[in-house]
Amino acid sequence: MNMKKLLAASTAITMFASVLAGCGNTESVSGSVSLAGSTSMNKLCDALSEKFMEEYPDINVQVEYTGSTAGLESLQAGSVDIGDASRSLSDEEKNNGLVENVVAVDGIALITDKENEVADLTTQQLADIYTGKITNWSEVGGKDESIVVIGRENGSGTRSAFEELVGVEEQCAYAQELDSTGAVLGKVAATPGAIGYVSLDVVDDTVSTISLNGVEATEENILAGDYLLSRPFVMATMGEISEQNEAVQTWFEFVGSDAGQEVISSLGLILPETK
Amino acid sequence: MISHKERLAKGIVTGCASVAIFAICSITIYMILKGVPALFKVGPLELLFGTVWRPTGSNPSYGILYIILSSLLATLCSVGIGVPIGVMSAVFLTEIANKKLASIVSPAVELLAAIPSVIYGLLGMMILNPVLFKLEKWIFSGSSTHQFTGGANMLAAIIVLAIMILPTVINMSVSAIRAVPSSLKQASLALGATKMQTIFKAILPAAKSGIVAGIVLGIGRAIGEAMAINMVSGGSVNIPLPFNSVRFLTTQLVSEMSYSQGLHREVLFTVGLVLYIFIMIINFVLLKVKKKGELHA
Numbered sequence A: 001m002n003m004k005k006l007l008a009a010s011t012a013i014t015m016f017a018s019v020l021a022g023c024g025n026t027e028s029v030s031g032s033v034s035l036a037g038s039t040s041m042n043k044l045c046d047a048l049s050e051k052f053m054e055e056y057p058d059i060n061v062q063v064e065y066t067g068s069t070a071g072l073e074s075l076q077a078g079s080v081d082i083g084d085a086s087r088s089l090s091d092e093e094k095n096n097g098l099v100e101n102v103v104a105v106d107g108i109a110l111i112t113d114k115e116n117e118v119a120d121l122t123t124q125q126l127a128d129i130y131t132g133k134i135t136n137w138s139e140v141g142g143k144d145e146s147i148v149v150i151g152r153e154n155g156s157g158t159r160s161a162f163e164e165l166v167g168v169e170e171q172c173a174y175a176q177e178l179d180s181t182g183a184v185l186g187k188v189a190a191t192p193g194a195i196g197y198v199s200l201d202v203v204d205d206t207v208s209t210i211s212l213n214g215v216e217a218t219e220e221n222i223l224a225g226d227y228l229l230s231r232p233f234v235m236a237t238m239g240e241i242s243e244q245n246e247a248v249q250t251w252f253e254f255v256g257s258d259a260g261q262e263v264i265s266s267l268g269l270i271l272p273e274t275k
Numbered sequence B: 001m002i003s004h005k006e007r008l009a010k011g012i013v014t015g016c017a018s019v020a021i022f023a024i025c026s027i028t029i030y031m032i033l034k035g036v037p038a039l040f041k042v043g044p045l046e047l048l049f050g051t052v053w054r055p056t057g058s059n060p061s062y063g064i065l066y067i068i069l070s071s072l073l074a075t076l077c078s079v080g081i082g083v084p085i086g087v088m089s090a091v092f093l094t095e096i097a098n099k100k101l102a103s104i105v106s107p108a109v110e111l112l113a114a115i116p117s118v119i120y121g122l123l124g125m126m127i128l129n130p131v132l133f134k135l136e137k138w139i140f141s142g143s144s145t146h147q148f149t150g151g152a153n154m155l156a157a158i159i160v161l162a163i164m165i166l167p168t169v170i171n172m173s174v175s176a177i178r179a180v181p182s183s184l185k186q187a188s189l190a191l192g193a194t195k196m197q198t199i200f201k202a203i204l205p206a207a208k209s210g211i212v213a214g215i216v217l218g219i220g221r222a223i224g225e226a227m228a229i230n231m232v233s234g235g236s237v238n239i240p241l242p243f244n245s246v247r248f249l250t251t252q253l254v255s256e257m258s259y260s261q262g263l264h265r266e267v268l269f270t271v272g273l274v275l276y277i278f279i280m281i282i283n284f285v286l287l288k289v290k291k292k293g294e295l296h297a
Helices: A002-021 A039-055 A068-077 A091-095 A123-131 A157-166 A181-190 A219-223 A246-256 A258-266 B002-042 B044-049 B065-096 B099-114 B117-139 B154-178 B182-190 B195-206 B208-224 B227-232 B249-256 B263-296
Strands: A031-037 A059-065 A082-085 A102-113 A148-152 A176-178 A194-199 A207-212 A230-238
Touching (some): A031 A068, A031 A246, A039 A230, A039 A246, A068 A082, A068 A230, A102 A181, A102 A219, A123 A157, A148 A157, A157 A194, A176 A181, A181 A207, A230 A246, A246 A258, B002 B044, B002 B263, B065 B099, B065 B154, B065 B195, B065 B208, B099 B154, B117 B154, B154 B208, B154 B227, B208 B249, B227 B249, B249 B263
Parallel strands (some): A031 A082, A148 A176, A148 A194
Antiparallel strands (some): A082 A230, A102 A230
């Protein structure tokens, strides 16, 4: 008897709470949503899941940052509901039934150490720097300082996006290949003459950014399609969103809602054109 | 009743002991099952002796020769630096230092062993790399062919590894030297040998097998280290020259596993298998050395 009362009471409280918190969302959905994937999407997923769980306290959201490919593998293996990828899905992955849901667009910024005087590069100059044809900053109008070319490791979403967008796939001669965004930021900040690439949203004032072809890496420029280096943030599902369970559908509804979109833009990410 | 308890206890003890055996067997089988297929998909010669590592290209190439060489060379050099320093420190601690001094140095060595490898990496990154970058700029000033690495290179990894294996070598050597019977030392001194002659001609040869065991353990630690050298070595696949950015068997796994897919991922397991085989060889050598030591004693 006691148990039943307790259960009834707690259900009532939860329902009441969700009505209060849900802002007009009367039907209370419960369950869990699990995401796994890109480390580049760390900030985005943390912020989204925090806001989401405030609004839907009955749905538990768990996010793991295992890497784009690992996340998509987990999705295919059925161990998570959503695979995060900071790149477009490969044809092989799409053939396996994964559906690409672009939730945001990220810009890749070019960064140098603070002392660097070079403020702009052309795509050709950038390609030459990364392929090792240009090895000194004086060749692109800077100080006489050797260039330390820093990038990400093989398989990184940022690296493949960067190399593809600049057109230097498989030709890059990296001086350092680092395995996280933070490491690139730290190394570039600490190494005189360094150049690197990172997600636009993690750029801070420890480094300088370089514009490309006279276009600065800003949200407006990326939205306008003027800035070369941008990539999609994908929350992939096994089959269409409409085929997912209620909790996952609620998640995507939230991401598409005003509140969700606000979270995305507050992180310096750009909303995809078709929603 | 008693026999029942006895049997239960025996069962529990046996069960616990078999956990280790089960673990090593399953790890070995897993590594072989995961690592061998890619070896034959790529071709053993191409994989082990190829020099181009380009796993994500449209025409991928999976040569890990430079990676294997980097690992072996870094281990060899760090042992070359670390072992003399380690053995001499052990001699100092056991034979030369007075009690007061030894009571300061001994805990310091133990503390060195307790420092997590990521701290070594951090210090290497913040202190060693900038210093080496200055050196690199000075040595290669005016060179148009050298690619500047910002001080993250082979040399940095070797220095970090040499320091990291010190405690292993020192501790093993200290206990080996302590185990030498004092009669040997006294006999040597009584025959008119000086203290240094006694140490280098009598004590060290007698402690040889223990010291060698320490060296082999040090090699094992050096070749298996990942975190610290990942932070200081740059991480591009290159010929292992002192001022080149290099990648090791361990750091290869650490940095590429998370985002790899398809054959790239399978090859990484092969890299793991190669590392595993190296570690196994080192451990068999260690067992042999220990056995030989026991026979002599």
